[in-house]
Amino acid sequence: MTLPRTLEAALVIGRRDFTATVASRTFLFFLLGPLFPILFGGLFGSIGANVAATVEQPTIMVVASAADYQRLKEARDRLAESFPKESTVKLVSDRAPATRWTGPGVPPPPPPPPPVDGVLTGGLAQPHLVGSLSDDGTVAHQLRLIIADARAGPTQRAQPLTIKTISKSSGNIASARALTAHAGQALLFLLTLLLAGMLLSQLIEEKSNKAIEVLAAAAPVDAIFIGKLFAMLCVSLLGILVWGSCAVGALLLISNGSLAGLPAPALGWPGFLLMALAYFCFGYLLIGGVFLGIGAQASTVREVQTLSMPITMSQLLVFALSSTAAANPNSPAGLAAAIFPLSSPYAMLARAAEDGRWWPHLLAIAWQVLWLTLILRVAAGVFRRSVLKSGPRRRWFGLGRPRTA
Amino acid sequence: MLQQVQGSDAAVFAEDLVKEFGDKRAVDGVSLQVPAGCIYGILGPNGAGKTTTIRMLLGIIDPSSGRRTLLGRSAPLDAAREVGYLPEERGLYPAMTAREAIAFMGALRGLPLKEGRRRAEQMLTDRGLSDWIKRPIRTLSKGMAQTVQLLGTLVHDPRLIVLDEPFSGLDAINQEKLEAQIRERAEAGATIIFSTHVIAHAERLCERIAIIAGGKVAFEGAVDEARGRLRPIVQLTTRADSGPWQSALPASARRLGKRWTFELPEGGPEPLLKALIDGGAGIETLSIERPGLHDAFVAIAGEAAARDMTLGGAPE
Numbered sequence: 001m002t003l004p005r006t007l008e009a010a011l012v013i014g015r016r017d018f019t020a021t022v023a024s025r026t027f028l029f030f031l032l033g034p035l036f037p038i039l040f041g042g043l044f045g046s047i048g049a050n051v052a053a054t055v056e057q058p059t060i061m062v063v064a065s066a067a068d069y070q071r072l073k074e075a076r077d078r079l080a081e082s083f084p085k086e087s088t089v090k091l092v093s094d095r096a097p098a099t100r101w102t103g104p105g106v107p108p109p110p111p112p113p114p115p116v117d118g119v120l121t122g123g124l125a126q127p128h129l130v131g132s133l134s135d136d137g138t139v140a141h142q143l144r145l146i147i148a149d150a151r152a153g154p155t156q157r158a159q160p161l162t163i164k165t166i167s168k169s170s171g172n173i174a175s176a177r178a179l180t181a182h183a184g185q186a187l188l189f190l191l192t193l194l195l196a197g198m199l200l201s202q203l204i205e206e207k208s209n210k211a212i213e214v215l216a217a218a219a220p221v222d223a224i225f226i227g228k229l230f231a232m233l234c235v236s237l238l239g240i241l242v243w244g245s246c247a248v249g250a251l252l253l254i255s256n257g258s259l260a261g262l263p264a265p266a267l268g269w270p271g272f273l274l275m276a277l278a279y280f281c282f283g284y285l286l287i288g289g290v291f292l293g294i295g296a297q298a299s300t301v302r303e304v305q306t307l308s309m310p311i312t313m314s315q316l317l318v319f320a321l322s323s324t325a326a327a328n329p330n331s332p333a334g335l336a337a338a339i340f341p342l343s344s345p346y347a348m349l350a351r352a353a354e355d356g357r358w359w360p361h362l363l364a365i366a367w368q369v370l371w372l373t374l375i376l377r378v379a380a381g382v383f384r385r386s387v388l389k390s391g392p393r394r395r396w397f398g399l400g401r402p403r404t405a
Numbered sequence: 406m407l408q409q410v411q412g413s414d415a416a417v418f419a420e421d422l423v424k425e426f427g428d429k430r431a432v433d434g435v436s437l438q439v440p441a442g443c444i445y446g447i448l449g450p451n452g453a454g455k456t457t458t459i460r461m462l463l464g465i466i467d468p469s470s471g472r473r474t475l476l477g478r479s480a481p482l483d484a485a486r487e488v489g490y491l492p493e494e495r496g497l498y499p500a501m502t503a504r505e506a507i508a509f510m511g512a513l514r515g516l517p518l519k520e521g522r523r524r525a526e527q528m529l530t531d532r533g534l535s536d537w538i539k540r541p542i543r544t545l546s547k548g549m550a551q552t553v554q555l556l557g558t559l560v561h562d563p564r565l566i567v568l569d570e571p572f573s574g575l576d577a578i579n580q581e582k583l584e585a586q587i588r589e590r591a592e593a594g595a596t597i598i599f600s601t602h603v604i605a606h607a608e609r610l611c612e613r614i615a616i617i618a619g620g621k622v623a624f625e626g627a628v629d630e631a632r633g634r635l636r637p638i639v640q641l642t643t644r645a646d647s648g649p650w651q652s653a654l655p656a657s658a659r660r661l662g663k664r665w666t667f668e669l670p671e672g673g674p675e676p677l678l679k680a681l682i683d684g685g686a687g688i689e690t691l692s693i694e695r696p697g698l699h700d701a702f703v704a705i706a707g708e709a710a711a712r713d714m715t716l717g718g719a720p721e
Contacts, residue, residue: 012513020498023500213494
C-alpha cells in the first residue's frame with residue numbers, strides 16, 4: 001500500500017479513536033484528573049498544617065521563681081512573631097495557679113500537668129534545660145533568644161525589622177525556576193503515564209472485541225499503529241488545551257488580570273511552553289510506542305498488567321533520574337538524563353525552566369527525533385508481528401513470538 | 406488443476422501457501438484459484454485451516470512460505486479498496502451507531518465518510534431497518550450486529566467479497582436472506598469466497614470449491630467435478646427373488662428384501678438395464694441418483710472430517 005493510502009487509513013483509524021475517546025465518559029475523568037491531586041493536596045495539606053500546629057508545638061515547663069517565669073513568658077510572647085508559628089515553644093509554670101475553691105464539699109483534684117518536651121530550671125541566672133528535644137536545635141535556639149530577651153527586658157529590645165515585599169530577586173527566581181522545572185517534569189510524567197495506560201486499554205478492548213481484524217484486513221498494521229498513537233496524542237493535546245486555559249484563567253483571577261508578576265522560566269513563558277509541548281509530544285510518543293508494542297503481545301487485561309508493570313517501574317526510574325538531575329542540569333546525572341532517550345524529554349524540560357540557551361534544545365530535539373523514529377519502527381514491527389500473532393518466530397527477542405491465530 | 410484458470414485471470418491465486426505457528430503447521434501447501442465472478446466455497450471441518458488460509462490470502466497475516474495474488478496484486482493490501490471482508494469473529498465497536506459502523510468500514514476501504522453514511526442509511530432503509538440507523542451496536546442482538554457488519558463489508562461495492570463462516574450464528578430465515586444476497590452480488594459481477602463447515606450452503610451456492618482438511622487442500626475444482634468422483638447410486642426393486650440377472654449387479658451391491666442399492670457400473674445404465682430385462686429381473690422400480698456434495702466430501706476428506714462438518718457449529 002502506498003504511503004498516502006497508509007496515512008489516509010491511519011487518519012480514518014485515528015479519527016475514530018479520537019472521537020470515541022473524546023465522546024466517552026473516560027475522557028471526562030481524564031479532564032477532571034488534575035483536579036484530584038489539587039483537591040487532595042489542599043485537603044491533606046490543611047489537615048497536616050492543623051495537626052502540625054497542635055501536635056508539633058513544643059512545651060517547656062519552667063521551674064523558676066514567679067518573677068523569672070513572668071519575664072520569660074513576656075519575652076516569649078514578644079518574640080513569638082519571629083518564630084515559625086507551628087513550632088514556637090510554649091512555656092508552662094511548674095506552679096499550679098492559685099485558685100480558691102468556692103463550691104460545696106471537697107475541692108476537685110487539680111488538673112494534671114500538660115505533657116512537656118523539656119524542663120527549664122535555674123531561673124534566668126543559671127538556666128539549664130533537660131528534655132527530649134528535636135535534633136535540629138530549634139527549641140534550644142528559641143529558648144536562648146527568649147532567655148536573652150528576658151534578661152535584657154523590653155526597653156533594650158531592637159527595633160523591629162520593616163519589610164517591603166518585591167516579586168523578584170535572584171534567589172527567588174532561581175527557586176521559582178527550580179519549582180517550575182520539577183512541576184513541569186511531574187506533570188509530563190503523570191500525563192504520559194496516564195495516556196500510555198489509556199492507549200493500552202483501548203488496544204486490549206479492540207483485541208477483545210475483534211475489531212482489530214477488521215482494521216488489519218483493510219489497512220497495513222503500521223497505519224493502525226500510527227493512527228492509534230497519534231489519536232491519543234490529539235486527545236491529550238485537547239486535554240492540555242482545556243487544562244491550560246483553566247490554569248491561565250485561574251492565574252489571571254488570582255493575580256488580578258496580570259501574569260507579569262509570575263517569575264518567568266529561563267526561556268521565557270512562550271519558549272518554555274513551546275518546549276513543554278514539544279517534549280510532551282516526544283515523551284508520549286516514545287513511551288506510547290513502547291506500550292503499544294508491549295500491548296500487542298497481550299490478549300487479556302491481566303496479561304497487560306503483567307507486561308506493563310516492569311515498563312511502568314522503568315518509567316518511574318527514568319523519572320527519578322531526570323528529577324534528581326533537574327536541580328543541576330549540567331551535572332553528569334543531568335547530562336546522562338538528557339542523553340538517555342526515554343528521560344531526555346523530562347530532563348530537557350527542566351533545563352528549559354533553568355537555562356536560557358536555545359541550542360541544547362535544538363540538539364535534544366534532533367536527538368529525540370532520531371530515537372523516536374527508531375523506537376517507532378521497532379515498536380511498529382513488534383506490533384505488526386504480534387497483534388495478530390503473525391510472522392515467523394523471533395527467537396532472539398521472545399516478545400515477538402507468535403501464537404496460534 | 407491449477408492450469409485450468411490462469412493465475413493472472415483469477416481473482417485469487419495461491420500457490421503452496423504454508424503457515425507455521427511455532428512448531429505447528431496450520432496450513433500446509435494450500436494452492437487454489439478463484440476465477441473472477443464465481444462463488445467459491447472453502448469447505449472443511451473446524452480447525453482445518455480455513456480461517457488462516459483466508460487471512461493469508463487477504464494479507465492480514467503473512468505466509469511462512471508460498472505466494473498469493475489478490476485481484477492481480479501480489480501485495481494483497483494493495484487491493485484492499487476493492488475487497489470486502491467479513492471475519493469469522495465479528496468485530497464492531499459497541500459504542501458506534503449502526504450507521505457509523507457501516508460508514509467507518511467503508512472509510513477504511515477508501516469510501517468517503519459522508520458517502521458511507523448516506524449509503525449506510527440507504528442500505529438499512531432498503532432492508533426495513535431504518536430504526537437501527539442511530540442505535541448503538543451494543544443495543545443490537547448478535548444477529549442484528551452481524552447484519553450491520555455484513556452491510557459494512559458491502560458498503561463500498563467491492564469486486565471481491567470474502568466471508569468467513571458467514572452463516573454461523575444466523576437463524577434459518579437470515580441464512581436464506583444471506584444466500585439471496587450472495588447470489589445477488591454474484592449476479593452483479595462480484596467474486597465471492599466464503600468458508601463454511603455446512604456443506605448444504607456450498608452445495609446450493611458454489612460453482613467451485615476447495616476442500617481443506619488438516620491444513621491441506623484435499624480437492625479444488627468445480628462442484629460437479631467433486632461429485633463426479635463418485636459413481637451414481639442405483640436403487641432397484643425387482644419382482645424376481647433371484648435369477649441370472651443378478652450377475653449384472655456389482656459385487657458390492659447391498660440387498661434389503663427385493664430392494665438393491667449399488668453404484669452404477671462402469672458401462673453405464675443401458676447395459677445394466679438390458680442385462681436385467683434379459684435376465685428376467687422384473688424391474689418394479691429403478692432410480693439412478695447423482696451423489697450429493699456430502700457424499701463427495703466423505704469420499705474426498707474421509708468419514709472423520711465429514712462427521713466434524715455435520716457436527717460443526719463452534720467457531721474454528
